[in-house]
Amino acid sequence: xxxxxxxxxxxxxDDDIVRMRQAVRSIAIETGLSLVDQTKLVTAASELGRNTxxxxxxxxxxxxxxxNGIRRGVRLTFEDHGxxxxxxxxxxxxxxxxxxxxxxGLGGSKRLCNEFEIDSRPGEGTRVMIARxxx
Amino acid sequence: xxxxxxxxxGDFLLxxxxxxxxxxxxxxxxxxxxERIVRTGARGVLIDISSLEIVDSxxxxxxxxxxxxxxxxDAETVVVGMQPSVAITLVELGLALTGVRTALNVEKxxxxxxxxxxxxxxxxxxxxxx
Numbered sequence: 001x002x003x004x005x006x007x008x009x010x011x012x013x014d015d016d017i018v019r020m021r022q023a024v025r026s027i028a029i030e031t032g033l034s035l036v037d038q039t040k041l042v043t044a045a046s047e048l049g050r051n052t053x054x055x056x057x058x059x060x061x062x063x064x065x066x067x068n069g070i071r072r073g074v075r076l077t078f079e080d081h082g083x084x085x086x087x088x089x090x091x092x093x094x095x096x097x098x099x100x101x102x103x104x105g106l107g108g109s110k111r112l113c114n115e116f117e118i119d120s121r122p123g124e125g126t127r128v129m130i131a132r133x134x135x
Numbered sequence: 136x137x138x139x140x141x142x143x144x145g146d147f148l149l150x151x152x153x154x155x156x157x158x159x160x161x162x163x164x165x166x167x168x169x170e171r172i173v174r175t176g177a178r179g180v181l182i183d184i185s186s187l188e189i190v191d192s193x194x195x196x197x198x199x200x201x202x203x204x205x206x207x208x209d210a211e212t213v214v215v216g217m218q219p220s221v222a223i224t225l226v227e228l229g230l231a232l233t234g235v236r237t238a239l240n241v242e243k244x245x246x247x248x249x250x251x252x253x254x255x256x257x258x259x260x261x262x263x264x265x
Contacts (some may be wrong), residue, residue, distance in 0.1 A: 014158050014159050014160075015157060017157060018156075018157045021155065021189070022155065025188070036223055039188065039189055039218075039220040039221060039223070040223075040224050040227065043189045043190075043224045043225075043228060046189060046191040046193075047191055047228075050158070050191075050193065094229050101193070102192045102196050104228055104230060108192060108227075108229045108230075109228075111227050111228065111229070112227055
């Protein structure tokens, strides 16, 4: 995949999550991320993809190779049209969950990436963008 | 659905996770292992995750649940072979795998299990690969 191109994958089933992890891994390798950075990005993707599927009622992820002229990286945008997150600040806290999980998904994936943006509107859905840059 | 095989070796159960697990597969492994511990009276469970490229919070929770359930059923669990990149990521994610015994490789894991279960003599030959 050339720089600045993107691909979009559905996140509706467990298998979609596995396929998404593999797609993110291969683009992270193409971008030249180190093994540790690949692992961090794929782990964050796994957490956010599961959120999209379970809390968002399914959605999609856009996987992009990005190049800002100085650095190259991978950007992932998770989008769903679910119920949204009423209190994003609270949802980012470790240990907070409404779904019986460990409550590490959002806050944890934020720590694993260089960039993290979340936009959630109750009743409309949630969009989470993360990026990991090659140092 | 594909299931993760569980092998029995003496008093221990061995699990090698070699596929990119989806969530249902992880839940099935939890159930299968509990059932096998009860059915075989196994005293130890060794889970080899050296092929796993990531451990996210879901798999981390599964490992914790397996360790907890086996303890209640009088068996010890040890998780072996975590890749360094996985360990770094896991800690940064916020998961310390509290309550889960770990060892660097299968050999050390077997040693730990034998010591923890007091079965050192009977199964002394097991797990020696090199």
